[in-house]
Structures are given as structure tokens and as C-alpha cells.
Amino acid sequence: MSDILISEVGPRDGLQSIDRIMPLDAKKRWIAAEAAAGVKEIEVGSFVPPKLLPQMADTAELVAFAKGIAGLNVVTLVPNAKGAEFAAQAGVDGMSIPFSMSETHSIKNVRKDHKAMLAEITASAKIAREHGVHFAVGLSTAFGCTMEGAVAEDQVVRLAVQAAEAGAQEFSLSDTTGYADPAQVRRLTRKVKAAVGDDMLTTLHLHNTRGLGLANVVAGLEEGITTFDASLGGLGGCPFAPGASGNLVTEDLVLMLNCMGLNTGIDLDALLNVRSILEEALPGEPIYGFTPDAGPMLDYAERAERAVRSAT
Ligand code: ZN
Numbered sequence: 001m002s003d004i005l006i007s008e009v010g011p012r013d014g015l016q017s018i019d020r021i022m023p024l025d026a027k028k029r030w031i032a033a034e035a036a037a038g039v040k041e042i043e044v045g046s047f048v049p050p051k052l053l054p055q056m057a058d059t060a061e062l063v064a065f066a067k068g069i070a071g072l073n074v075v076t077l078v079p080n081a082k083g084a085e086f087a088a089q090a091g092v093d094g095m096s097i098p099f100s101m102s103e104t105h106s107i108k109n110v111r112k113d114h115k116a117m118l119a120e121i122t123a124s125a126k127i128a129r130e131h132g133v134h135f136a137v138g139l140s141t142a143f144g145c146t147m148e149g150a151v152a153e154d155q156v157v158r159l160a161v162q163a164a165e166a167g168a169q170e171f172s173l174s175d176t177t178g179y180a181d182p183a184q185v186r187r188l189t190r191k192v193k194a195a196v197g198d199d200m201l202t203t204l205h206l207h208n209t210r211g212l213g214l215a216n217v218v219a220g221l222e223e224g225i226t227t228f229d230a231s232l233g234g235l236g237g238c239p240f241a242p243g244a245s246g247n248l249v250t251e252d253l254v255l256m257l258n259c260m261g262l263n264t265g266i267d268l269d270a271l272l273n274v275r276s277i278l279e280e281a282l283p284g285e286p287i288y289g290f291t292p293d294a295g296p297m298l299d300y301a302e303r304a305e306r307a308v309r310s311a312t
Helices: 010-016 024-036 059-067 081-090 103-110 114-130 153-165 182-196 213-222 250-259 268-281 290-294 300-311
Strands: 005-008 041-046 073-077 094-100 134-140 170-174 201-205 227-230
Touching: 005 250, 010 024, 010 041, 024 041, 024 059, 024 268, 041 059, 059 073, 059 081, 073 081, 073 134, 081 094, 081 114, 094 103, 094 114, 103 114, 114 134, 114 153, 134 153, 134 201, 153 170, 153 182, 170 182, 182 201, 182 213, 201 213, 213 250, 227 250, 250 268, 250 290, 250 300, 268 290
Parallel strands: 005 041, 005 227, 041 073, 073 094, 094 134, 134 170, 170 201, 201 227
Antiparallel strands: none
């Protein structure tokens, strides 16, 4: 059993943010190699219309492939009830629907206001329930919006309660824009948990746009968060500035958690080797990570072991 679940979102969040299409075979090798390194949950794709996101057109095939890997939790993103139906038919273990806390962002992104999105959540939750699929809602732009700026915390809390009433079984607080800071993570996590119940909020989806990703993870840990999304090589997550990564880098997150004595069940060396699949399949695509560049500390293995011993 691992203390902390790392949910790899690269095959979805990463690949949907880049124009190039990774061949199906490379995606399969990526998923298999991460699972072999000890990753227990992977968001393998998104059930969006292929004409909108051709990068995700092979999601059903990837679900079928990933379902064949023992012990792997296979999840996908769904934008609406139609996507939820596709995901359920494909046989996913879990689905997640993004619900933008900024109404401007929601309208611009999926052409739906909050009321229309809550209707989609209700319909999607029903489909998930009928198929015995775990149903999560991603509270996106929860920490700020590139169009609206600050998003009121009371609004996030109110919308989370409404989404719970609409059938959400779990929430992810998502820093879609890389705006979050540790004090805000602490505050918002507390407020949302207080409103929806302690075990309904377990996940943080953090970006590293401004270098605050790992600091935000520590803030989340201190508030009892046990699942973190991350992307191999920090792929995706709409980086806004050249040289800045988008998503939190899985390799850096694993290094930190393992050193803190929090068991992730992930073998860091094996994980670092998976990067070569990305490098081969997407030549020239920027991939990030401090740990891959610097290498783990010389005493990394000892350190991780010592941390586990002193924590127990
Ligand atoms: Zn992201």
C-alpha cells in the first residue's frame, strides 16, 4: 500500500496541449512502462470529439489496453454526458469531468455557463453510477483564472457543494492556470473539505508555471491530501512562458515524496527511464524536470529508506 497516490495525467493533459499526435504504439509503451515503474493510476485520454482534439482519438483503444495491466486504475477525462457514455462503454475505472470555477473560462472553453455545466454533471454522474464507474469532478481554475483573475473562494465552495448534490463522488482542486500559492492551497482545501466532507476532497491537480508546484504539494499534504496529479516530464498544462513548465513534473514529485518518507510505490530510476519514450516519440518537444537534469542525490536510496524508518 502506498501512502500517496500519484495519478499520471501526461497521456491526457500532456498530449492534449501539444499539436503533435503521439502514435498509439508509443502511448501504449509509455503507459505500460509507467505502470511497471509502480504508477497505480493513469489518466489515459479524454472522450472529446476527435475533430476537436485529434490527439485523443485513440482513447477507447488505450482504455482497453490499460485495463489489461493488473493493478492499474484507468481513468479518463469526460467533457460532458456524451463523453461519459463513451467512457462507460469503454470500461474505464473512473472518469473526471472538469468544472470551471470561473464562469467566463467555462463559457469560453466549453460554451456552458455554471447552470448548464451542473446539468452535464448530473447527467454524467447518473451514467457513471449505472455503470459502477467512480465519478470525480475537477474544480478547474479554482485558484485563479487567466480571464477573470481571482476566483472568489466562496464561489468555489458553493459550486463544489452544488456538484456534490449533482452526484460527484470526489473532487480535485485544480490549479489550471498555475496561480496557486501554498497559503491559498491550505485555505481553499480546508474550506472545501469543511463544506463537502473530509473524504470527498483528496486530490490536487497542480501546475508548476511559476515554480510553486512542489511547495503547493507540501501545503496539500499538511491538509491531508493523499492524491496528486502530475505529468511525466511536466508535459502539457499550457505553459504560458517559454522555459516554464506547465504540469507538475512526476519525477520531481516522486523524488520529494520518497525523500520525505511518504511511500509512493514508484521506483524513481525506472520512472526516469520512461522519459526516453517521450524523447523518441516527440523529438524536440520540451520536457522538464529538475531531478532528471541533476540526477537523484548520491544518497537518495538511503535517504528514502531512512525517511520511511523515522516516519514509522
Ligand atoms: Zn494540468
